[in-house]
Ligand SMILES: Nc1ncnc2c1ncn2[C@@H]1O[C@H](COP(=O)(O)OP(=O)(O)OP(=O)(O)O)[C@@H](O)[C@H]1O
């Protein structure tokens with residue numbers, strides 16, 4: 001079983017030599033029967049850093065994220081988190097029997113919960129839908145509620161497992177912009193699992209590629225914000241990442 | 254039978270709620286249909302009244318509906334009906350509480366805990382195959398012919414539907430929602446309250462309705478074995494004195510009890526499961 005520690009900043013500083021980190025994972029190993037999915041993953045996410053995790057389907061991205069979220073009791077290795085962690089899954093995972101506001105407030109305590117909930121919903125543009133049932137929302141709205149549910153916890157680290165994968169292209173663009181804005185406002189760190197190289201390039205400070213059960217590449221993204229496809233350096237990096245993922249990039253990339 | 258009708262009616266009203274304002278025509282058509290559906294039962298009662306009044310069917314075999322109502326009025330006034338009804342209701346309430354409560358506790362234990370599942374489920378699944386009304390002779394040997402017999406019959410009838418549906422409801426809960434609740438920091442107890450219970454509630458309601466149906470049936474059978482009071486006793490006694498109107502009255506009371514309890518449960522269900530109406534509206 002993975003050892004989980006919640007540590008204070010100074011320990012982590014010393015341990016990583018990287019400045020404050022919100023999560024440090026070392027030697028993560030996970031097998032399902034005979035198949036070894038993670039075979040010694042080491043990973044550090046710094047405070048306020050957005051890290052994208054790329055990898056082909058079945059490479060173990062979700063498995064890794066679940067371990068970091070503390071949802072996998074059978075993994076080996078060590079995870080140290082420092083601060084609050086919140087998760088957004090690929091599906092919204094809202095309780096169908098709770099109204100939107102109650103879903104966001106799930107597990108919160110204190111007298112100011114209603115105000116905090118309302119504020120979080122306003123931030124994702126759903127201030128009007130607090131009384132709605134999840135079944136009455138569109139896919140994009142549901143996913144925004146899920147983001148609000150994570151946000152209201154004031155996380156230091158946001159774990160996102162393909163949060164916009166199921167949305168249409170237009171909504172996905174809006175959600176990416178929303179995430180960008182929220183991150184600027186709140187300064188949380190994020191680990192963003194995605195299939196989408198462009199999404200990673202638009203949002204991340206660093207891109208990890210998971211391959212063969214280990215982090216095969218650790219690519220810093222130094223492109224200036226706001227980023228776009230036609231900015232210098234974007235397509236070169238894109239081509240490099242796609243090649244690394246085993247996809248030949250199209251010539252006009 | 255009544256369950257099927259109920260679902261159909263629910264769907265119709267659900268559609269109406271979601272429809273655009275200028276839907277007066279379909280609405281009138283639904284109202285007209287409802288009247289049409291009431292037509293044949295009304296006709297049957299009228300024919301029944303006619304054939305018994307004219308003596309085509311002898312009064313001792315089947316009294317007229319009006320005569321049954323008259324008997325009901327008479328017995329209600331002198332307090333006989335109320336007394337018997339109260340005794341029957343008491344038996345039903347105790348039996349349902351014991352059987353349903355036990356079903357809920359054991360169903361939850363088997364659904365939530367692996368050890369509970371391994372220990373509880375196999376014997377219950379085997380016992381489920383026994384027709385519980387066939388246990389009457391054995392129950393008489395065990396608990397005698399008094400009140401315990403009636404109550405344990407009702408409890409047995411109520412136990413299995415509640416157990417099975419509690420178990421299935423808990424097992425059917427989306428594991429991913431439980432996981433999401435964990436990431437929101439909910440303790441095991443809080444997850445039980447916010448995820449497991451509401452998630453299993455639709456199934457629990459189904460179990461409860463089936464339990465009530467089985468409970469009434471068990472009560473009818475139980476009250477025909479050496480009862481000293483209750484609606485069943487009233488019917489058996491009336492048969493001895495050839496008061497066919499009272500016998501039919503008893504049947505009517507049983508039917509009304511079943512109908513009423515199902516109606517109340519359905520209202521409670523609609524209130525508790527309001528979130529599902531949203532599912533249907535979209
Ligand atoms: N509960 C499980 N039992 C058995 N095998 C599992 C389980 N969960 C994951 N796996 C296996 O582990 C491997 C990695 O799964 P994982 O879901 O982490 O992949 P992924 O990188 O998230 O893929 P995708 O991009 O398609 O979401 C897959 O081969 C999968 O079959």
Ligand SMILES: [Mg+2]
Pocket residue numbers: 061062063161
């Ligand atoms: Mg995945």
